[in-house]
Amino acid sequence: MNAYTALMQFQRETEALGQIAGRLGWDQETMMPQGATPQRAEEHGAMANILHARRIDPRVAEWLEVAEAADDIAAANLRHIKRDYERTAKVPAALAAELARTTSLAHRVWAQARADEDVAAFLPMLQKVVDLRREEAAAIAGNTDPYDAMLDDYEPGATGDSLGAMFAALRPRLVDLRAAILDQPAPQALSGAFDEAAQLAISQKLALAFGYRVEHGRIDKAVHPFSSGSGLDVRITTRTNPTDPFNCFYSTIHEVGHAAYEQGIDATHLLTPLGRGVSMGVHESQSRIYENQLGRSRAFTGWLYGQMRDQFGDFGIPDEEAFFATVNRLHNGYIRTEADEVQYNLHVLLRFDLERALMSGDLAVNDLEAAWNDRFVADFGFAVDKPSNGVLQDVHWSEGLFGYFPTYTLGNVYAGCLNMALRAAVPDLDDDLARGDTSKATGWLRGNLQQFGGLRTPVETITHATGAAPSEAPLLDYLEDKFSRIYGL
Structure with a gap:
């Protein structure tokens, strides 16, 4: 041997x-x-x-x-x-x-x-x-910088300084876009109560629509939705809210994106270092492109509107176009996982800056809540009302996952790059998404990225799939185009 x-x-x-x-x-x-x-x-x-x-x-x-x-x-x-x-x-x-x-x-x-x-x-x-x-x-x-060692657990090759520079390039255009949108009339919001069993029934359909192989997984409920496992056993969780079914639906799609990555890796890599996602940033690119660029697209939300009508009857949104705007409605909120696409990264940047300060010793643990609340007012313009909507909302720091949060925004950046390449490769994609058929999109992602698992470094993985080095520009261009159309900017 x-x-x-x-x-x-x-x-x-x-x-x-x-x-x-x-x-x-x-x-x-x-x-x-x-x-x-x-x-x-x-x-x-x-x-x-x-x-x-x-x-x-x-x-x-x-x-x-x-x-x-x-x-x-x-x-x-x-x-x-x-x-x-x-x-x-x-x-x-x-x-x-x-x-x-x-x-x-x-x-x-x-x-x-x-x-x-x-x-x-x-x-x-x-x-x-x-x-x-x-x-x-x-x-x-x-x-070297201890925080870089923490980052390397989740995104090999990334540094606090390199991510800080990328995030600094994101912030001005995100802030400007948010301000412009919030000056416009808001689309109609959902109202009323939505039966939990009906939410979970649609959630199951969504999981299957995005290619989740339930014979090698299961769907359960958790306080904080997550995906777990790889290879032949990949499990996901979701959650329900009686007044917000989107929480359930898009948590499910998000976690299916993670699970699909693990299930899509070539079987020959099972129980080897290549048999799992190469990094959390690349992992998050899959969950975010499933959830946002596909799941919140005009075409797919048209199909989802029909599913909701079947389950809930007339729930107050008059047509598919209005529903698309409702799904993508900007709204003030405290919770990162419930944030719209424009404001989501502002939640992440808050956490990134605070945890770097914690690890360097510039911020004391006893001062964390005050620092969080001050930063939240500065970024979002209103005050945190209770700890579960503020510093206690995420599980990550209790589990020691320092260096994890920035991979969420890095995943959004990667997803923007992948979406641009996917749309160029499959120009008629919206025709399929309007029927609830994601197979061309998920097949492209599986063939160009998922099947390779950990074969390449994170940056090489995105570059191989898209033909270009990662950049924040495609994400910003996508967000500005999409929300300018919705809000008439």
Whole structure:
């Protein structure tokens, strides 16, 4: 057995154990009894110890030293394994286990604090998470920026400075577009109550319409919708709101985008480093193009209007054109996941700046709520009314996911690039979307991006799919064109 073959057999078992660890997290979010929290924290810690030990096993270093790549696939596998080995080897096993245990506990503390609107109850646990993540990042970063080490967990190759520059280029045009739109009369909003069972029935249709393979997944409910798993077991969650069915519908489409990426990866990459999405930014590009450029398009919302009429009868929106405007209506709101396309990235930039300040020590954990509330007023023009609409709304920081938030906006940028290339490749796409048929779009994405999994770096992945390096310009052009038509700008 040569070194590469031995390494890949060992890696396959590591990947399988990683999937099991992920399923513990899925269960915690969906089905685990509340009283199981202390035991689940120990289970997470035990799995983290096992995975950490495997990733720095001395044999991995020996195999990497002599393994030879026979082709591009082998070279990519070796690149991923070497990167993981070098990063993991810098983190003490005890620290990795403590992080897993603490974030498992912090999740429940956050959930209860959010329910109680009690920021003070969460801050001591958040301080522990921040301290542990700082310690981990410092160990990995060496003489470089620790925040860049955190980013590299989710978007290999990205830096805080490079993203900061991209986001600075986004902000002025987004702010100007938002201001111009809010000066115009708003489209009609939905009103009334929408039966939960009917919402979930449409949600199921939407999942299938966008190609979700339910024989290799399932749809459950969660406070914060998410996708979990890869390969042959990819699960999603959604949520319902009796007065806002769009929350359910577009959460479902968004998570199906994530799931479709994982389900679309070539089966030969199963349980290898290439058998999962290459980065969270690329992952988010799939969920956002499914949700927005496809799901909120004039053509597709015409089909969705018919589905809603079938389920709810006359729900107060007179026709497809008015419905398209309602779906894409700009509105003041607190919640990132419910934000319209124009304002969504402003929510992300707020979080990006605050978490960079937290990690650098420029912002104290005890001052986080005040900093959030001040920034929110500055960006959105009105005050946060309660913590669950402010600093407690997202699960990410309780789970130690610092460096994750900017990948949402990066995913929007990537989606803008992909949409431009898709529309050029499939000029009659709207004819199909008007019938609820997304197969040409999802097939193009699968063939040009999804099937390759982690074969290329994130930037190479987008460049290969679109023929051009990533840029924020296509996203901004798309937003200005779409919303100028809706609002008559």
